[in-house]
Amino acid sequence: MKHFTKTAAAAVLGLGLGTAAVAQELYVPNLAYRTGPFAATGIPLMNGQADYFTMLNERDGGIGGVPVNAAECETGYSTEKGVECYEKVKSDALVTQPWSTGITLQVLPKTNVDEIPILAPGYGFSPMADGTVFQWAFNMPAGYWDAASMIVQHMESEGDLDGKKVAFLHLDHPFGKEPLPILEKLAGEKGFELLPIPVGLKEMQNQSAQWLQIRRERPDYVVMWGWGAMNAGAITEAVKTKYPMENFIGVWWAGHDADLRLVGEDGAGYKSISWSFPNADAPVMRDIQELVIDAGLSETNPEEASGVFYSRGVVISAILGEAIRTAQEEYGTAEISAPQLRWGLENINMTEERITELGLDGMVPPFSTSCANHTGHSGGWMLEWDGEKFIKASDLMTANQDDYQDLIAEKAQEYASSNAPWPTNEECSATN
Known part of the structure; x- marks a missing residue:
């Protein structure tokens, strides 16, 4: 039962893989910041993230038949409060979502001991791209x-x-x-x-x-x-x-x-x-509108839901959801562990076809990860404000990784040396 097709996985996993154990929930806490000086950006991001998982719970019964618990711990974007939240939720968490470079840097050394992956989409410490050094940290789909x-x-x-x-x-x-x-x-x-x-x-x-x-x-x-x-x-x-x-x-x-x-x-x-774009016509947005917003299960409003940050929150949760599915399929269990989720995060393959299957049409560029590549380097679009809204002002751009691949390796090794002893993934080749 190790491998499943994506279409069969949800159906098979939803049965609970036997009667001995019944799946309870997938706990993916969010270190939110709905208060404080950055609340104006935090609120739409958190609403988008929460609404995507609410939609999956309403439409599919969660992921692999297991409901998702995306509870929030409020940090106000404070590093001190963020670390307190991390300690509060870590015992049952599958993932850490720090939502601050400062919090990420504080939690980063703890990951080797606690073995809980950090998911910091588009933020955090840039050398986290090097998965051979930062085994538990991910900043996909693109870094700073x-x-x-x-x-x-x-x-x-x-x-x-x-x-x-x-x-x-x-x-x-x-x-x-x-x-x-x-x-x-x-x-x-x-x-x-x-x-x-x-x-x-x-x-x-x-x-x-x-x-x-x-x-x-x-x-x-x-x-x-x-x-x-x-x-x-x-x-x-x-x-x-x-x-x-x-x-x-x-x-x-x-x-x-x-x-x-x-x-x-x-x-x-x-x-x-x-690295994200608000496409109101994408199937996932229509499902969220019908099953979550119209049903009164959301804290968002029409203006916010049409914006860049709300849709980015949706994309972030979709990426996490895809990592969960990937891990479920690999390990043949609906209730995955945090180390198993790490494997899922290392093996995401968001092709155009898969993006379409997830209903995210035009909302995120293709990318993939590996044990060595924890960023994905998806590329992005240059958006331009036209006086009323953001529009795509370029075709998909890609970063010139040759400009900084050596710098990533150099800074990653500097970090490991200054925090020695720092365990690395010796089984993973930097070319993987």
Whole structure:
């Protein structure tokens, strides 16, 4: 009973694999942040995540016939509270979803002991891509260094970057500093000046000093690594100072519809790289609308449900759901363990065909993972605000991994050495 086809798995696993044991639930807690300075982004993401699993429970009885328990532990995006939440939920958890680079970095050393995988889609510590070193951590479908590579590619597509000036407006937080190694490397190689401009947590809503510096420096581009209230503050200041919005580009966490609605048409041209896209016509969105939203089982509203962040939450839970199915099929059991889920996370193959089977048409690019590749490097689309909504402004882009593969290995080994003894996956070849 080790292997199943995807179509047969749910039916067979739903029978409970015999009468000796009855499947209870799949516990996938979420370290949520519906409160605090980043709540504006956390709420739609958490709603999308929760609604996808509610839909699966209502439509399919869960995954493999086992209901999903996606309970939340509120962190307010506080690293201290995040670690408390982790300790509170870890005894029964299949996965840790930290929702903060700071929390991820604190939990990361614990994973080797607790053997609970971290799922940090599109965030966290970029060298986690190296699964030979970070056996329990995953940041699929794409990481921050992928994002930086694609943003630089976009700027380069508009003209030679040699001699240009790029302001890097970033949250003064581990998250905001993540892309600096690759941006500094690319600046040296391509001849552009990188001007880091940090925004402190207490300055997020008042960035007059930062934008005064931008006005004085007159950069050719502003790249924003922002989060929560910082993004709204930056976009408002950019409009106020008449910075050309077409030269203002954000990471995927700086592409939130609600932030751009504050400036409306004045924000037209602003761009954000993204590994997800809100397709209201996708079958999964129709099922969520019918079985969850219309049934009164959701906390979302129509405006939020049509946006980038809500749909990204749906995609994140769909990725986790696919890892659970993959593990169930491999091990022939509906009630998988956390180590078995790790295997599932390492063996995701989101082909175009599988994306269609899951009803996620146009919502996420194809990607796959392995024991060595815990990021997937899916690529992404450049989204552009048209004054009312985000639209796809590019074909699917892919990161140039040659720019940073050596850097991933180098930084991963540095981390392992500084946290020695650090166990690695000796059975996994870096080429797998």
